[in-house]
Amino acid sequence: MALNAVIGVDIGTSSSKGVLVALDGTLLRSAVRAHTVDRPAPGHVEMAADVWWTEFVSLVRELTADGAADVRAVGVSGMGPCVLLTDADDVPLRPAILYGVDTRATEQITRLEHRLGAEQIRARCGSGLSSQAAGAKIAWVADEEPELFARARRLYMPSSWLVRKLTGSYVLDHHSASQTTPLYDTVARSWYDPWAGLICPDLELPPLRWSGEAAGTVTAEAARLTGLPAGIPVITGTVDAWAEALSVGAHTVGDLMLMYGTTMFLVHTVPDLLTAPALWSTVGALPGTRNLAGGMATSGAVTAWLRDLCGAPDYADLLHEAEKSGTGANGLLMLPYFAGERTPVMDPQARGVIAGLTLSHTRGDLYRAALEATAYGVRHNIEAIEAVGGDIRRVVAVGGGTQGRLWTRIVSDVTGRPQEVRTTSIGASYGGALLAAQLIGDASVDAWNPVQETVVPEPGAAARYEELYRLYRDLYPASADIVHALAAHQTR
Structure with missing residues (x-):
């Protein structure tokens, strides 16, 4: 008898991940x-939507290949906010423009702030305009690719495209x-028609639902392509970081x-709306x-860059060398x-800086400096959050970087805060599976994913990191x- 599962x-940015999970969280x-x-120009970061669907189909086919599980629901998530524009027939008009790592819309941000008012935007939308703002990127397409934009009728992100x-x-x-x-009006929790009409008057903005609500059921055609049962529910989904938070139960006030x-x-x-320019x-x-x-615009991206640059066989070797480097990375910042x-x-326009290099520094020192950075x-x-009234009572870590524990220990030492690490740290795909299980039955994060350990700060490192943080x-x-x-001189 097949096991019921989701x-x-x-x-994600560098990979797509899929999980098959029993209804008890196994x-x-x-x-x-x-x-x-793809990086077609400085500050431009894109991806073709075909990649998202092709990889989804491939992942599902692999996860269900042995037929041992009876899939009852599907959860989805993805990097965001992204801007994928399609025509009325859902044909993508260009590659999707990715989230805040894509910095192309600086002129549009300046123009929109001047026209709408920076304070008025923050009061209504919760956030100011920045490289993270998808609306400014839509305005960039309208300005720079007007013929294409004239054909645009719908807006998708990775989760909504799936x-x-x-x-x-x-x-x-x-x-x-x-x-x-x-x-979007974050106070009213709805699209704000006056500003949407100004920026994208011909776009049919999608109806809104909460992440765990059912978006629909798998169609016969999708079932044929994926091997999933027709008629099972699919959640609406959300941005990956928020699905990650759900996967470890970090969604109560103070988390x-x-x-x-x-x-x-x-x-x-x-508990209530807080806004801050930064x-x-x-x-x-x-x-x-x-x-x-x-x-942050990078973290694991820097460690991956260092691994490739230094020719390290795997992260385990680099973590071992970084451990030997010790607190402060031998004077690198x-x-x-x-x-x-x-x-x-x-x-x-900020760029990476490595200060304090000498001929005696090793790749372990560089890797340690990246983790500390x-x-x-x-x-x-954290200081910015608390400066505007945030009240952090519990810190929960999730994601691939929690493996090996060195990185999480360094973060606890620098911040002075303990971090919970739960049993499963896969993250967003597991969070999507949890929402799918909750859609069709009872599933709690504590039963699915209990706390495995708590990383606590080491008092001996605090004084050294305090000095280095001020230099940082x-x-x-x-x-x-x-x-x-x-x-200004960089071309890629």
Whole structure:
């Protein structure tokens, strides 16, 4: 007799991940499809939507190949906010423009702020305009590709694109919509027609639902392509970081989720709307919730770059060498702004800096400096959250970077905060599976994914990191003019 199960699939920046999970939370099988983003011009980061659906089908086929599980529901999530524009027949008109790592819309941000008012945007939308704002990227397409934009009729993100392909439904979750600034009114929790009409008057903006609500059921055609049973429900889904938070239960007031991935993301749940120029205020994935969020433009992307650059066979070797390097990376200090920086710096022209290099430094020192740089960035974001009234009572870590424990220990040492690490750290795909299980029955995160350990700060490292953190904060303003000038000369 086949075991009842759910599937969760997440479309990420560097890979798509899928999990097959029994209804009691047992991870039965997982699969990954690696991919790369396209960078057609400086500051432009894109991906073809065909990749999302092709990898989804491939993942589902692999997860269900032995026929041992009876899939009862499907969960989806993906990187975001992204801008995929299609015509009226759902044919993509261009590759999707990705989230805050794509920094192309600076002129549109300036123009929209001048026309609508920066304070008015933040008051209505929760967040100001930045490289994270999907609405500004839609305005870029209108300005730079007007003939293409004239044919655009629908807006998708990775999760909503999978929903469309699976069910035929055109919907978007409230959280993803709240990152389309300035198109969504985060107070009223609805599209804001006056500004949407100004920026994209011919777009049919999707109806809004909450992430765990059913978007529809698998069609006969989607069942034929994927092997999934026709008629099973598919959740509306959401942005990957919010699905990750759900996978580890970090969605009650006072929780802060740290997502250790290609980028580092922070999601803090707050009781009421909080806004800040250097952070993002969004509605949550669950009804009635609100978040204050931050995101670094790189974290795991820098460690992957170092691994490839240094020819290291795998991360385990680098982690061992970084462990030997010790606190402070033998006097190296890094700014991890290799793709500009999002919160709280909000500077798309920022660049990476490695200070203190000598001929005696090793790749282990460099790797340690990268891990520590991410930790300093996390502390900078935490201080920004607390400065506007955030009340962080619990920190929960999730994502591939929690493996090996060195990175999480460094973050706890730098921030002075314990971090819960739950049994399953796969993240967004597991969170999507949990929402799918909750849609069809009872499933609690504590039963599915109990706390495995708590990483606590080491008192001996605190004083050293306090000194280095102050140097880290001084290094950006001291080098900003130089790296801005260099950024103007970069062609890729």
